[in-house]
Amino acid sequence: MAFTDGQLLTAAELNDLANKADLDSAVTAKIDEINGYSLSAAQSADTAASNSTSAQNAVTLAQQAAAEAENSANETSATLAAAIKGSKxxxxxxxxxxxxxxxxxxxxxxxxxxxxxxxxxxxxxxxxxxxxxxxxxxxxxxxxxxxxxxxxxxxxxxxxxxxxxxxxxxxxxxxxxxxxxxxxxxxxxxxxxxxxxxxxxxxxxxxxxxxxxxxxxxxxxxxxxVIDYYYTPEMFGAMGDGSADDSAAINYAISAAFVAHTDQVRGDGIYSVKSQITLLSGYHDPVVSGQETRLGASLYLNIVQVDPTGWPSVPDNWWNAQAVFVPPANNEIESYKLHVNAMDCAGVASAISTTNAAINTSHLHIGFLRNFIIGYKDYLGQIFSSGMSYISGENWQDGYVGVLHGGTGNGGGNGECLQVEINWCANNRYGGVLFLDRSQYSQILGGTYDYNGQWASSLTLTNLSSSGAYDVEFGDKLTSGTHSGYALSSLMFNGVQNDSNPVLLITESANKKDGTSDYTVGDTITFGSWSATISAIALTSAVNINYFDIVISNRTADFSKCNIAATYVGGISGHNLFTNTILCANSYAVVDAINWRGLGIAGGTTSSYWYLKHLYGNSPVFEFYPTNLIIDKDVQIRNNAFYGSKGSYNAVVGTEITVMSFPAATDDLYPDYYTVLIGTSIISQYAKALIRVTTTSISIEESTLAYFKLDVSGFNLTANINGSDALITVTSRREM
CATH class of the missing domain: 2.10.10.80 (Seminal Fluid Protein  PDC-109 (Domain B))
Incomplete structure (x- = not known):
């Protein structure tokens, strides 16, 4: 049995002592108590022995009590230990x-x-x-x-x-x-x-x-x-394993970070989404006074996959497909950093869109992007100017268009100074990077762009009912016979606005690379009341190395000036291309095959060619030809002769001008002879003459003329150009 202070312990009291730590201390206390009883009994026995023989009986009783107490203590310890060891x-x-x-x-x-x-x-x-x-x-x-x-x-x-x-x-x-x-x-x-x-x-x-x-x-x-550094979607209910819709949780995390001014959300999981993710940074609302103007925020996600069962289907005008990442409607955000390692849009969604909003001065990065409609879009529907942002990625394939950038078309809105760098942008259905109207001053900083636009063709058009700058624009639906397609550009006049034979990039119904177009040469193509005749068709080709990797279609020369400095580009098409700087490698063998203006480099087996157009205007700063070089309009090197050292003049067809004056010879027995070289800014117009000078007059002894008429008046040599108005450059050398 067990006792305390001489009383038996109840079951309830045993339970109260059931914690092992408490049991140990309780048992120790109980043993000390019993030892005390034993000591008292022994002392009583000694006293009784010294006083009386009868005390012997008391000693015996005390010893019995001490033994009983020791037995009881042992039993208590064993019982309590069993309570611990025998529990569940x-x-x-x-x-x-x-x-x-x-x-x-x-x-x-x-x-x-x-x-x-x-x-x-x-x-x-x-x-x-x-x-x-x-x-x-x-x-x-x-x-x-x-x-x-x-x-x-x-x-x-x-x-x-x-x-x-x-x-x-x-x-x-x-x-x-x-x-x-x-x-x-x-x-x-x-x-x-x-x-x-x-x-x-x-x-x-x-x-x-x-x-x-x-x-x-x-x-x-x-x-x-309590937040130490950043929010995570999992804090708001995201599963992060691709098994459930995490859209709401990601949006909750972004909103909470925005309200708390933490402005940073990070997620390491696999996030399935069925609805849009709204990017919040400091933004400006022109309607609400005092709206938040704080700038800067970031969203880092590992993998994002669109769940097609909960996403709107792709409309016929596919460029309006719903995007995953968007700024708040009717607002603009700035200094935002979006970083997604990998993303699959399931063939139903665009990745990023600024439609009816704007993103400025931001870095938007998606490393691995697949099955998207548009990777980055800030063209149609824009109500704010959007630009100065950096779009980057490692591998964007199997979409419709990689980047669709510009204003609203028809002269409205701007989307300038965008920077694009995608290491591998390829095999996108309708094109790689489309810099359309109002995409001025945009850049491609690096990356390889190839095999894009295999579901598109380039139509050369004649007999236009009108050739206005905005008669046809991106997204317009054109019809030719039983076929129809959407314009992927405005009318592109071979790099020179208002040329009579524009080119239009248009969608095809399927992959037509090295195949047969939906359209037919000689057929009429229409959009509303506008019409034209198809005179030529160019499809993408692995044989002729033709792809629609980069399209630059700014309507006016002063609003273009894009800078293309890619690692490799399979093909470039556009309007006003002479206003752009284009420097990129390609696999063309000769310069004539390069389908862009700007700076192109190409070469054959024994020579190299540079093809440079002026950054502003429709004439070159340098043009290299097999037999001559035009330098800055005023000076030419033609057929081993230097033109322009005696000056330059603007010549108008039908108007005679003096191009050079000569000093009189000192002796008629020994007349002076000069070779005069006249070049123009038009390669096919030039003149060469041998001039004899006496003490009283000059005469033309020999001449080679192309669209020129030369004459003399006193000691002056005159020229009358009969080809086209041009800048004349004149030089001479004395022969004897």
Missing amino acids: TFADGATLTSLLDQINDGANLYYWTGAYPKTVAAGSSPGDDGYGEGYWAVVGDSVFRSELATSEGFKYTGQVASYAALKQVVPSYAGQPILLKSYYDKAATGSAKGGGKFVAVPFQSTVTEDNGSVCVVNSSWYWKR
């Missing part, structure tokens, strides 16, 4: 039916404060469910008090298994801490993501529930998440 264990598992059922984890005894019966799985631990009201509690408080001050103290002061459970916990005081184990109950979902620390805050009218960082309990309290 987490290792073995058990089913608990009431508060009296306790279970041992090898160190402490626990009881369940939630609903009964409680089934404990073999090999589990108290931490699997959690601690606190509704979960596990330790029998006795010695361990509780010792661990309360440690970093694990949250398991005692408050821990909840899910965000839903957190909303049911009413705080006791401001600043009260609580630990959210995971956003969803792990027992129900298997997910242990999205947890974190919260503190209690008195409710304010400006506070709203955001499903992850502000957990409103009632009209008096809310729990506020």
Whole structure:
């Protein structure tokens, strides 16, 4: 039996001592108590022996009492040890039916404060469910008090298994801490993501529930998440494993970061999305006075995959397909950094769009992009100017168009100074990078662009009913016979506006590379009341090395000036191309095959050619030809002769001008002879003459003329050009 202060211990008292640490101290105290009884008995026996023989009986009784006390102490220790060793264990598992059922984890005894019966799985631990009201509690408080001050103290002061459970916990005081184990109950979902620390805050009218960082309990309290560096979608309920729609969670995280001025969201998971993700940065609303103007935010996501079952289908005007990442409607954001490692748009979505909004001075990066409609779009529907941003990626393939950039068309809006660098932009259905109207000063900084536009063709047109700058634009639907297609450019006049034979890039019904076009030479093509005749068709070709990798179609020369400095480009088409700087490698053998103006470099087996057009205007700064070089309009090197040292003149057809005057010879017996060379800015117009000078006059002894008439008047040589108006360059050398 067991006793204390001479009284038997009840079963309830034994339970109160069931914590092993408490049992050890209780047993030690009991043994000390019994030893005290033994010492008193021995002292009494000695006293009795010294005073009376009759005290012998008292000694005997005391010794019997001491022996009985020692036996009782041993029995108490054994009983309490058995209570520990014989209890139910987490290792073995058990089913608990009431508060009296306790279970041992090898160190402490626990009881369940939630609903009964409680089934404990073999090999589990108290931490699997959690601690606190509704979960596990330790029998006795010695361990509780010792661990309360440690970093694990949250398991005692408050821990909840899910965000839903957190909303049911009413705080006791401001600043009260609580630990959210995971956003969803792990027992129900298997997910242990999205947890974190919260503190209690008195409710304010400006506070709203955001499903992850502000957990409103009632009209008096809310729990506020403690953020060290950044928010994650998992904090707002994202599964991050591709199994569920994470769109709302990502948007909640962005909104919370924006409100908290943390402005940074990071996610390492695989995020399935069924709706758009709105990018928030400091932005300006022209309607609402005092709107937020803070700038700068970032969103980093590992993998994003569009769930086609929840995404709008691709419309017939596919460029209006819904995009995943967008700025707020009717607003503009600036200094934003979007970084997505990989993205699959499932053939139904564009990746980024600024339609009815704008993104400026931002860096938008998608590393691996597949099955998209448009990778980056800021063309049609734009209400703000959008530009000065940097679009980058590693590998963009199998989309419709990589980049669609410009204003609104028809002279409205701007989309200038965009920088593009995609390491490999290829095999996109209708084109690689399309710099359309109002895309002025944009750049391609590097990357390879090839095999794009295999579902498109280039139509050369004649007999135009009108040739206005905006008669046909991107997105217009044209019809020819039984076929129809969408314009991928405005009318492109071979790099010179208002040329009589424009080119139009148009969609085909399928991949037509080295095949047969939907359209037929000689047929009429129409758009509304506008019409033209198809005089030639160019398809993409692996044989002729022709692709629509880069298209530059700015309508006016002053608003173009794009800079193309790519690693490799398979083909460039456009309008006003002479205003652009184009420097990129290609596989053409001779300069005449390069289908762009600007700076092109090509060569055959024994020679190299440079083809440079002026950055502003329709004539070259340098033009290299096999037999001559034109330099800056005023000076020419032609057939081993230097032209222009004696000056230059603007010549008009039918108007005679003096091109050179000669000094009189000093002796008629020895006349002077000069070779005069006259070149023009038009290669086919030139003149060469041998001039004889005497003391009284000059005469033309020999001449080679092309669209020129030469004459003399006194000591002056005159010229009358009969080809085209041109700049004349004149030089001479004295022969004798």
